[in-house]
Amino acid sequence: MGLHPDRIMVILLLLTGLTVVMLIQIVGIILVIALLTLPAATARLFSRSMKELIVGASLLGMVFTTAGIWLSYAFDIPSGATIVIVSACVYFGALPPLQHRILCRREPI
Numbered sequence: 775m776g777l778h779p780d781r782i783m784v785i786l787l788l789l790t791g792l793t794v795v796m797l798i799q800i801v802g803i804i805l806v807i808a809l810l811t812l813p814a815a816t817a818r819l820f821s822r823s824m825k826e827l828i829v830g831a832s833l834l835g836m837v838f839t840t841a842g843i844w845l846s847y848a849f850d851i852p853s854g855a856t857i858v859i860v861s862a863c864v865y866f867g868a869l870p871p872l873q874h875r876i877l878c879r880r881e882p883i
Contacts, residue, residue: 790810794806813861816831816861817830
């Protein structure tokens, strides 16, 4: 297929670095860490492959950002914190059903 893992890794690192630099100016370092990790952590709960994880995290990041900006506009609150709160609520809201599904799958002792 002709994929070059080293090139892909460098491109991914450059894009991540660019994202961090741009976001630090907008929301600050703590929110940058949350904005980068929460969509990926949420996508990880439901993905079976790396491709699903990357696509899911990207889509969730867009959804979380859009919802957070809309809520911040509607309620006149800071947008960065609202995006993180939306992301965290979805992540923690997805945990109980997932844990229930995992527990139900276990065989009795």
